[in-house]
Amino acid sequence: MNSVPLQRLIEGASSAYAASNGIQRTDEWLVLKLNEEVGEFTQAFLALSGQARDKGDTATERTARFRAELADVYGQVLLLAERFDVDLTAEVRRKWRLPAL
Template sequence: MQIDELSDEVEQVSAFYAERHGIDRSDDWFVLKLNEEVGELTQAYLARAGQARDKGRSDVELEGDFRSELADVLAQVLLIARRFDVDLAEEVARKWLVWKPSQSPIVHQRPTAVAGGGRNREHSESERPAPASKRFEVLCRGENSVAPVCLHETRNRDCHGCSEFENEQC
């Protein structure tokens, strides 16, 4: 099942449940409900790990509780994403999948100033390394920050020190 299909199914169940029980699914409810579900997942994990009371439940039941609570958290995340019009597949690709070891570094052009003195953080995810004669900013994996670096020196370099590195020959 695709994530959009799963989201549709979860929405149908949640809307039915809320109507049946008189629940107002406000913005606050969606986020607070996630907090509740994460708490239940934590409790199930602790019981499964022997760090909390098992309440007389067998190992199989504790494992089932953990799996069920994990599903509840996922379902609530899907509901929140739907409520706030967030494309989760797109956001996971943007935030997580750029770090796949098989990916070459994502190249970002230097941010430009925008009204109000802020910085434009829009980047082209499809850009790939340009000739070494151009300087770009590359996301530093070590510090989760952007620092000026020379691209051809960055490819096989541990970037923890990149904020200090600049090759004027490039």
């Protein structure tokens, strides 16, 4: 398993989105956007775990939002990996001392 193809797909989608919305995707913007997404993920987690005020969402809606926000965090991590030429699969394997799949 190699994360690079997914990184490149996410990069293309993000680049197109940024171009259509006039966003300059600097290194700093990518890091700050990751922080924004982690914040949104945290809010979704708190709602899912019953630790946030009730907004009237169903359990299904809370679960869907949690999953979507987790995907956003992952996407931003992939964008940073692509920007800095990091194969996340290889790095996770090395860092966590995992065998090859």
